[in-house]
Structures are given as C-alpha cells and as structure tokens.
Amino acid sequence: MLITCPYCGPRDVIEFTYQGDGNRQRPDPxxxxxxxxxxxxxxxxxxxxxxxxxxxxxxxxxxxxxxVRNTLxxxxxxxxxxxxxxxxxxxxxxxxxx
Amino acid sequence: xVERQSPERKPPEHLSPLEPEFHVGSHGxxxxxxxxxxxxxxxxxxxxxxxWPGEEKKLIAxxxxxxxxxxxxxxxxxxxxxxxxxxxxxxxxxxVADEAEGLAAAFAKVVTxxxxxVTDLSHGRTAIRIAxxxxxxxxxxxxxxxxxxxxxxxxxxxxxxxxxxxAQIQRTGAxxxxxxxxxxxxxxxxxxxxxxxxxxxxxxx
Ligand SMILES: [Zn+2]
Numbered sequence: 001m002l003i004t005c006p007y008c009g010p011r012d013v014i015e016f017t018y019q020g021d022g023n024r025q026r027p028d029p030x031x032x033x034x035x036x037x038x039x040x041x042x043x044x045x046x047x048x049x050x051x052x053x054x055x056x057x058x059x060x061x062x063x064x065x066x067x068v069r070n071t072l073x074x075x076x077x078x079x080x081x082x083x084x085x086x087x088x089x090x091x092x093x094x095x096x097x098x
Numbered sequence: 099x100v101e102r103q104s105p106e107r108k109p110p111e112h113l114s115p116l117e118p119e120f121h122v123g124s125h126g127x128x129x130x131x132x133x134x135x136x137x138x139x140x141x142x143x144x145x146x147x148x149x150w151p152g153e154e155k156k157l158i159a160x161x162x163x164x165x166x167x168x169x170x171x172x173x174x175x176x177x178x179x180x181x182x183x184x185x186x187x188x189x190x191x192x193x194v195a196d197e198a199e200g201l202a203a204a205f206a207k208v209v210t211x212x213x214x215x216v217t218d219l220s221h222g223r224t225a226i227r228i229a230x231x232x233x234x235x236x237x238x239x240x241x242x243x244x245x246x247x248x249x250x251x252x253x254x255x256x257x258x259x260x261x262x263x264x265a266q267i268q269r270t271g272a273x274x275x276x277x278x279x280x281x282x283x284x285x286x287x288x289x290x291x292x293x294x295x296x297x298x299x300x301x302x303x
Pocket of ligand 1: 005007
C-alpha cells in the first residue's frame with residue numbers, strides 16, 4: 001500500500017503510523033457530556049468502503065495527514081495535511097507526483 | 099576515576115562514531131574499478147529550523163541572510179555550495195549544515211521566537227557521503243524512493259527510513275548524496291552501506 005504524502009510524494013505504508021478514525025469529533029475537554037465522550041471513544045462507522053483516517057508520516061516529514069482509504073481495496077482516494085495548506089513551499093509540484 | 103592521558107588522542111568533539119569501522123582504502127569487488135566512494139563529511143554545524151505556520155517566507159529569508167543560500171521553491175527543495183547546505187525535509191522545516199561551527203548561534207540571532215525555532219543537532223547527527231556511478235544503485239537497495247535525477251534533482255532533500263533508521267538525504271551532485279542519520283545509529287548504518295557497496299567495489303576516503 002502506497003500513501004502519496006503531499007510533501008514527500010508516494011511512500012510505502014511502512015513509513016506511516018495510523019492515528020485513528022478521522023471522523024471522530026473530540027468534545028470540548030471541559031465538557032461533561034458523557035454521551036458525547038462515549039461516542040468519541042467508542043462509536044465507529046466501520047464502513048465497507050471509503051473511510052476517513054488520520055495517518056502520520058512518522059518515517060518521513062512527520063506531518064499528520066487526512067487520508068481517505070477504501071477498506072475493501074486499500075485504494076487511497078485523497079491525502080491532505082491535517083493542519084491545512086502549508087503554503088507553496090510545502091507542496092509538491094503536480095509533475096513531481098508519481 | 100583516573101583519566102588516561104594520551105598525547106595523540108584527538109579532542110572528543112572530533113571523534114567519529116564510525117571510527118572502529120572506518121577503514122580507508124579500497125574494498126569489496128574492486129578489481130574492475132571502484133564504483134562507490136564512501137566518506138564522512140564531518141560538518142561543524144548541523145541545525146534544524148522550523149517556521150511557525152505562516153512564517154515560512156521569513157525563515158527562508160533568514161536562511162539566505164545567514165548562509166547566503168537561496169532555497170528553491172517547492173517541497174524538499176535545497177541547495178549546496180560545497181561548504182554550506184540547506185534543504186527542506188518537512189512542511190516549513192529545514193536542515194542546514196556548515197563546515198564551520200557556530201551555525202546555531204548565528205541563526206538564533208536572526209530566527210526570532212515569532213518566526214520559529216532553531217535546534218542544534220551538530221552532535222546528534224552523522225553525515226555520510228556516498229558518491230560514484232553506482233551511488234543511486236546502492237541507495238535504491240536501502241530506500242524505496244526514486245533516486246533518478248529528474249525525480250530527485252541536485253540540491254533537493256528527502257526524509258525517509260531504512261528499516262527504523264531515520265535518514266535525511268540531500269543530493270549534492272549528479273552522482274553524490276549526503277545522508278544524515280542519528281549518531282547512535284551511524285556506525286551500524288555505515289556498516290550496512292559498506293556491505294551493500296561490496297559487489298561494485300568501494301573506496302573509503
Ligand atoms: Zn511526508
């Protein structure tokens with residue numbers, strides 16, 4: 001499985017660390033809404049198909065990435081920085097991508 | 099504890115972690131010529147710089163002020179003048195090396211806390227240079243990235259791993275690469291690099 005990091009380009013999955021389900025919405029840390037916390041910790045969509053995920057390019061640029069991965073085929077349809085755009089100096093030119 | 103005195107002993111800051119495995123001369127299958135040159139570049143300074151979000155342009159300007167090097171645009175862009183080198187290894191983050199010491203102090207004066215951070219890694223990294231017509235070929239055995247010149251131009255940098263050994267690689271010539279590895283992994287990585295170069299013949303300089 002290859003993940004095309006927006007900074008580093010296509011890399012083997014061994015360079016990445018899975019950081020969990022990208023659909024989770026963390027409640028306000030001060031919140032005492034136990035249902036919201038329960039949902040954040042336990043509720044998962046577990047789709048057979050496209051899934052929003054957070055990965056870190058831990059063996060490369062170390063950026064956190066929003067990845068859409070198909071759980072049936074491992075096809076990766078989208079990769080973006082979690083922190084948003086880092087400006088032109090942080091993007092690979094389109095022709096650099098394999 | 100009694101300290102041993104030896105007049106020929108080099109000052110500790112010049113001791114290389116590669117020392118016990120650093121054997122100058124030709125090795126491996128070199129009967130038909132040496133196709134790989136391995137050496138340690140021993141920069142006096144290795145510094146990592148990071149810009150806060152939105153401050154990248156100011157950091158790039160600071161790099162130019164301190165080193166005189168103009169970073170090309172784009173991810174992993176870099177440049178080397180043979181004495182000083184700089185390359186991007188992550189969004190808003192750069193590695194800078196200089197033959198001279200004191201680079202971190204020079205950057206600390208220019209990179210204000212509002213722009214970003216300066217981390218002195220001079221004693222934390224070891225810089226290994228691999229050169230020669232088979233340099234791409236040997237590195238391709240180590241790292242699953244594209245080493246061809248169009249994909250990895252001269253000056254550019256890449257961060258990747260060889261098993262769990264994190265490595266930053268800068269191409270400093272058409273057939274020359276400088277590899278920055280954690281100092282504590284450097285000897286083991288060096289031995290692996292020597293072993294991988296045996297079949298084409300290598301010389302340690
Ligand atoms: Zn990356």
